[in-house]
Amino acid sequence: MNRSIFTFIYLVVMCCVGSFAADQTSAKKSKKARPNILIIFTDDQGYADLGCFGNKKNKTPRMDKLATEGTKFTSFYAQAVCGPSRSALLTGRYPKRSKGWSMPATEVTFAEIMKDAGYQTACVGKWDVSNRKAIIDRMPNAQGFDYYWGPLGANDGGRCIFHLNNEPDGETRDMGSLIRRYTDKTIDYLKNKRDPNKPFIFYLAHTMMHTIIDASPKFKGKSAGGLYGDVVEEFDYETGRLLDTLDELGLRENTIVIYTSDNGPWNQPEYYEKKKGHPKESIFWGESGPLRNGKGSPYEGGYRLPCIVRWPGKVPADRSSDAIFATIDFLPTFAKFSGASVPTDRTIDGIDQTELLLGKSEKGRDDFYFDGAGVRKGKWKFLDAEMKSSTYAEETGSAKTDRLFNLETDLGEKNNLAKQYPEVLSELKKLYQKIKKSK
Known part of the structure; x- marks a missing residue:
């Protein structure tokens, strides 16, 4: 063979081999660089239960530190009650589509899309989207989670009553053991069950601080906030243990930690005055701080929750953002970070908030829909005269009329500006009806 031709062929082959090797190395680096995600989701925890969100009684040093290590979001929305909040978080779809407690098997969760992208997927804690029943095709394993332990309701x-994957796994009436038990299960997964060569997403859905609350002997009677304060402080301590485990395992730098809650606190007299089996003189409800009402209400106290996101070196530290952000945004945002594909055969209400999280933009969502009740756009919030509200959250003596609030100047929703700004009212009413009627 002519030497020049041989040399040419050799160079082409080596170039191809080198290019393939470079591509493989690049792919491996890209895959390795994909972040782990840890979602810490509490139940019925109020907007102002933590020190970093204004509480003066409860001592929450670990959560306060987490806020300085990451970004605190002050206009973050979940849903008004538990089941709808969970289906919205899992699917990126408002409860009017994802159906809350009755979430059908046909819904696609973030666990499903991330599992397809090569992630390990695990869930510990309250599921609450299979009508609190062991309906196999609507339980965590069928909805994308490789591993599950917790109560279905x-x-x-x-x-x-607990399940390990699809099988019953005992029960307890010791409510004071739950925070530590859930944390232990999560730590055990991180240390002993995951594949260290693959990225993971872990969804930790605490039962506390829901209704029949209790704290362990180590924390009971120790806080200035009564039994509820005891539970908040125990949650803070156990979350600290979990964060320490990330450090111990070398996972801190490449793990996105997200803390938030499912809805506002059960703080209405119509509920807590009845006690409903709670210990005498116990305080079992959280604080909404400057927000109006609480769980079950379309006012801010029902939907707006504390949220902290930490990703060292990526999410800006010691930052506070008032951009509109919501649990429905998790699925498309996770997809962007992980390389997963967002479903295209259905409406996804969430938006990719990567730029907001990384501090490259201060703009969040344009609007947010309050299920069957109203809509927020920018600083303005509209609530319909016939707004949907849980019975215990209804405000007696409140007139049935359209409401318009400027949340920049009236976070407590005290001043109805509907008559002063009829054009704004009309615009938001149209937006509300558009979303409400959409499929």
């Missing part, structure tokens, strides 16, 4: 009767 709430602890309303002071009892939790």
Whole structure:
């Protein structure tokens, strides 16, 4: 063979081999660089229960530190009650589509899309989207989670019945053991069950601080906030243990930690004056701070929750953002970070908030829909005269009329500006009806 031709062929082959090797190395680096995600989701925790969100009684040093290590979001929205809040978080779809407690098997969760992208997927805690029943095709394993341990429903009767994957795994009436038990299960997964060569997403959905609350002997009677304060402080301590585990395992730098809650606190007299089996003189409800009402209400106290996101070196530290952000945004945002594909055969209400999280933009969502009640756009919030509200959250003596609030100047929603700004009212009413009627 002519030497020049041989040399040419050799160079082409080596170039191809080198290019393939470079591509493989690049792919490996890209895959390795994909972040782990840890979602810490509490139950019925108020907007102002933590020190970093204004509480003066409860001592929450670990959560306060987490806020300085990451970004605190002050206009963050979940849903008004538990089941709808969970289906919205899992699917990126408003409850009018994802169906809350009755979430159908056909819904696609963030666990499903991330599992397809090569992630390990695990869930510990309250599921609450299979009508609190062991309906196999609507349980965590069928909805994308490789591993599950926890109760399928709430602890309303002071009892939790657990499942390990699809099988029953005992029960307890010791509500004071739950925070540590859930944390232990999460730590055990991180240390002993995950594949260290793959990225993971872990969804930790606490039962506390839901209704029949209790704290362990180490924390009971120790806070200035009564039994509820005891539970908040125990949650802070156990979350600290979990964060320390990330450090111990070398996972801190490449793990996005997200803390938030499912809805506002059960703080209405119509509920807590009845006690419903709670210990005498106990305080079992959280604080909404400057926000109006609480769980079950379309006012800010029902939907707006504390949120902290930490990703060292990526999410800006010691930052506070008032951009509109919501649990429905998690799925498309996770997809962007992980390389997963967002479903295209259905409406996804969430938006990719990567730029907001990384501090490259201060703009969040344009609007947010309050299920069957109203809509927020920018600083303005509209609530319909016939707004949907849980019975215990209804405000007696409140006139049935359209409401318009400027949340920049009136976070407590005290001043109805509907008559002063008829054009704004009309615009938001149209937006509300558009979203409400959409499929």
